[in-house]
Amino acid sequence: MFRPSHRRLALLACSAAALCGLGATAPAGESTSPARHVNQERLWGTLQKLSEFGRNPGGGVSRVGFTEADLAGRAYAMSLMRDAGLEVRVDAAGNILGSRPGSKNLPALLFGSHIDSVPHGGNFDGDVGSLSAIEVVRALREGQITTRHPLQVAVWADEEGGRFYSGLFGSSAAAGLVPPEALETRDDNGETLGYWLQRIGGDPEHLSAARMAPGSVAGYLELHIEQGAVLDEAKIPIGVVEGIVGISLRTCTATGFANHAGTTPMNRRQDALAAASRAVLAVREVVRAEPGRQVGTVGQLKVEPGAANVIPGRVTFSLEIRDLDAQKVERIGERVLERFAAIGQEENVRIECAAPSVHAPALTDARFKEAIRAAAREAGLATLDLPSGAGHDAQNAARFAPVGMIFVPSRKGISHSPLEYTAPEQVASGAEVLYRALLRLDAELR
Ligand code: GLV
Ligand code: MN
Ligand code: MN
Numbered sequence: 401m402f403r404p405s406h407r408r409l410a411l412l413a414c415s416a417a418a419l420c421g422l423g424a425t426a427p428a429g430e431s432t433s434p435a436r437h438v439n440q441e442r443l444w445g446t447l448q449k450l451s452e453f454g455r456n457p458g459g460g461v462s463r464v465g466f467t468e469a470d471l472a473g474r475a476y477a478m479s480l481m482r483d484a485g486l487e488v489r490v491d492a493a494g495n496i497l498g499s500r501p502g503s504k505n506l507p508a509l510l511f512g513s514h515i516d517s518v519p520h521g522g523n524f525d526g527d528v529g530s531l532s533a534i535e536v537v538r539a540l541r542e543g544q545i546t547t548r549h550p551l552q553v554a555v556w557a558d559e560e561g562g563r564f565y566s567g568l569f570g571s572s573a574a575a576g577l578v579p580p581e582a583l584e585t586r587d588d589n590g591e592t593l594g595y596w597l598q599r600i601g602g603d604p605e606h607l608s609a610a611r612m613a614p615g616s617v618a619g620y621l622e623l624h625i626e627q628g629a630v631l632d633e634a635k636i637p638i639g640v641v642e643g644i645v646g647i648s649l650r651t652c653t654a655t656g657f658a659n660h661a662g663t664t665p666m667n668r669r670q671d672a673l674a675a676a677s678r679a680v681l682a683v684r685e686v687v688r689a690e691p692g693r694q695v696g697t698v699g700q701l702k703v704e705p706g707a708a709n710v711i712p713g714r715v716t717f718s719l720e721i722r723d724l725d726a727q728k729v730e731r732i733g734e735r736v737l738e739r740f741a742a743i744g745q746e747e748n749v750r751i752e753c754a755a756p757s758v759h760a761p762a763l764t765d766a767r768f769k770e771a772i773r774a775a776a777r778e779a780g781l782a783t784l785d786l787p788s789g790a791g792h793d794a795q796n797a798a799r800f801a802p803v804g805m806i807f808v809p810s811r812k813g814i815s816h817s818p819l820e821y822t823a824p825e826q827v828a829s830g831a832e833v834l835y836r837a838l839l840r841l842d843a844e845l846r
Contacts, residue, residue: 437543437835438831439538440825442535444828446480446534447527450523453476454467460522463517464519466599470600471600474601478496484498486500487499487500490602492606492609495557496555498552500547502547504549509547509550509841510618511621513526513529513530513623514530514556515530516559522821524625524815524820525625525627529623551838556571557570557602559792559793567759568792572759574610575796575797575799577799583607619841620794620798623806623830623833625808626809626810626813628813636783637830639784640806641806641807642769642786643763644761644787645722645787645788646722647721647722648722650720650754655749655750656747657711658710658711661708670711672703673715676715678743683736694721694725695789696720696721696732698717701715701718719753722791724761726758729758729761740753759796762795765804767802768803768804768841771840771841772804788807790815806837808830809826
């Protein structure tokens, strides 16, 4: 599945050495790589500043979408966008959009990412793409370059989800996929998504105004950390994303009977947690039962009433399945539900799952992949084609425009963790490829 691009080995070794901080040696007077347009120190400085909003004392960040920390991070991102000369607005779905005029009457070229994080996440997922997009605009301004297409930087609202929505909220709204009733979703404090949408500057009354119709943008380009170990292990600085996985997310409930843990004999129990535990293992078995890269995860479990001396009466748990093939995701989901039904019968516990919330998989556009490869080649950087196992706003943008994604390495493939790391040089390489690919697409796209 992974195809090294047709690069000369010498160049690959050189860029790998530079990446490893080995300071590739070259004869005096000979430059090892073409000049960069983006400024590595300036970009890294903004990443460090953004990391202060929602910082955890133990490391990493909790800047969950629709929280105070998110609001503070968004204010910082908007100030950077204005300083870069962008005209900034927040659309009805809370997406931050920064515009720069082009020389022709064409639809805008859209590029960006997100700045919200998972709870106890890192400082690179989303942040690298968002702040690099702003750095690209600063570099264009310094170079006094006007593009043919107008440019629009997008910082999508609530990419990770978790508090109210299943993730990719802002881009789902842009693709017209958010049902109005979603705005009534309440968290444990009784606050609604609609309330928080208003707080971040959105307009819950007119959510459909955030819709981006097919043809209204020329294309969408996103730089992101890989979040897997492929580039890091191969020591390749740039990934060319082939496609983004589809994600199906269900909330399931195992309902048994809460009873006294000391007086209820083992053969008379309806233990919801015992049934849910078997269900968790069944997910793993079913997903592993066929070849391929599909994955299945139970990442949330709520046990009620949650006391050491009470048999669990109810367990609520998440069921997430991902693959590039939407039919496979659906087929595996059906098999898992069959296994849940059998386990429920055996345990005398009812296991039910709500209809899934689905983010469809998306393939990237051939012109975008070629522009990224050519941009990397120009910048002296090796590339590798690979799929994305993580979800991205680009998969929603693919509903209304051609899309492309650039990956940079994640150290040891760690992400959604405070240990997430991509070195300054690697971040700047990604930003430089974003800069060059954007200009190529600006010249090529009609
Ligand atoms: C987003 O990061 C996801 O893949 O869940
Ligand atoms: Mn993420
Ligand atoms: Mn992300």
